[in-house]
Amino acid sequence: MSFLGLSGDAITAESVPETCPRCQKKHFYKQHDFKRSLGVGIVGLASLISFVMMGQGYNWFAFMSPMLVALIIDRIFSAQRPFALICYDCALIFRGLKWDQLKDVEDFDLEKYDRIHYPKRTNGEQPAD
């Protein structure tokens, strides 16, 4: 397991699966294989530094510069980290897939996630395939 990679159960796949081997569902999304807590921590730290600098009376460009640095760090990690395929239902991570294999897989969709995990709140409507 990598320090920078997503945490959770993961398997290596050679192709995009039709159904998830763990939950038998067929809803997947792709994202960079980068630990979410680390990304949120970087943005949180930059926000805190910006807030303190704003309180000390720095001009807008100076107190927004930590956010610019956080954006640059995010873009560097995005460019270097491989993509992973993730099951919406059970969050199983599939690693080892190449970009060409994942180009038809959608990015994360919060509405689809909510329809799967909170069916009573969405009147039981399941996401379309």
Ligand SMILES: [Zn+2]
């Ligand atoms: Zn699954």
